Amino acid sequence: MKQAAIDRIWYGGEPAPLWMRMLVPLYRMLRALVQFAWRSGLRKPVRLSVPVIIVGNITAGGTGKTPLVLALIEALHARGWKPGVVSRGYGGSATAPTLLDDNPDPAIVGDEPSLIRRRSGVPVAIGRQRPDAARLLPGAGVDVILADDGLQNPSLARDIEICVIDGQRRFGNGKLLPAGPLRESTARLQAVDFVVCNGGTPQQGEISMVLRGDQAQRLDADAASRKLSDFSGSTVHAIAAIGNPQRFFDSLRAHRIEVIEHAFGDHHGLVKEDLDFGDDLPILMTEKDAVKCIDFADSRCWKVPVSAQLPASFFDQIDRKLRN
CATH class of the missing domain: 3.40.50 (Rossmann fold)
Known part of the structure; x- marks a missing residue:
């Protein structure tokens, strides 16, 4: 079942089908x-x-x-x-406890740990068994x-x-x-x-x-920054592979941006083909998605960081x- 259909049941008032209701006691x-x-x-x-x-x-x-x-x-x-972060590393391929380096690969360690490490610079450890991963952090000065x-x-x-x-x-x-x-x-x-x-x-x-985010930063080597308000009145492709993509799309529309929505499943491993829309319109994406696009992003691609x-x-x- 697609996430949109699930959301209509979970949040839209649509009744859950019998098979869903029957699985609740098992869960x-x-x-x-x-x-x-x-x-x-x-x-x-x-x-x-x-x-x-x-x-x-x-x-x-x-x-x-x-x-x-x-x-x-x-x-x-x-x-x-001196904080550090432990995460399961969901979406990554690593199985052993791992302390992330300065340029983590989200395909290996997961997108959220990669984002946290790149943005904060603090020690980040990932592992299927959280205690084993967490044990790596005190030795890193945490x-x-x-x-x-x-x-x-x-x-x-x-x-x-x-x-x-x-x-x-x-x-x-x-x-x-x-x-x-x-x-x-x-x-x-x-x-x-x-x-x-x-x-x-x-x-x-x-x-x-x-959550506040009113800036966009280009993903290519130029790394130029623009106010989101600079995109007002223009049409953009918006990519979100997060738990609630609509929140990101709505945040762009709040800046009067015309949004073409591209929602993916949470932690979806974005590839170059996912950005092939056959035009030169700007592509705005969440910061969590941006860490997966660094190697193939071009001048159309912008990330929109948010701060809590x-x-x-x-x-x-x-x-x-x-x-x-």
Whole structure:
């Protein structure tokens, strides 16, 4: 089933077909079995020598975790910490724990870790087994670890849990996978330390996060920058291989840009042929997608970086929890 059809069920009010509804009890049972292994002590989380912050969500698809991780890196640096990031490296081919170099290949280590490493410069480790990957970071000078995703993975002991929700789509129809977008019940929010609301109107107790991006940077050697407003009134191709492509398309239209949409599945491995539209119109893409196009991008290609804006008091609370 295509993602557009799934979105109509999860977020558009269309009823879930019978086969989806029948699979929900199976999903619930499998999750209960996993949780039992950890809660009973049959399996125990790995405790590292430095504190761990989990940044995750309870829905399938993108909610804005990676921009929040980047904002946390900047805020922790400003408060005297030396953060590093651990990720599964989803979409990459690497299986062994790997510490990323300065020019990571997203086909090997995944697009999100590549983006985080290139943009922040902090140590980033990836691995199918998160504890094994995370063990590489203290030796690289890291004194606090940010786990990009992993709220449902209890293998790594954590000191702070942050759940990011999409402020516009929220929890959709409120059903568990596959009939709805929920990885686990919304009751899970009661156990996390912070709930961050990306866009929309935050509910009581939620921390507001806004994504800002008003610049475009060309991907070729020129690396020229332009204001997004410079594209106003013109037509562009827009590429998004993220969990919620519509958010990116809507952000461009907010700058009065005429958008020809090209949505791909999350983490889709973009190739040169994906950019062949038979014309010379500009191509705007997310920063996460841009890291996959560096080797073959031409002068038509522009990335649109975004930055997460949150209250300074949120970062101060994180700092205090770490120091306590």
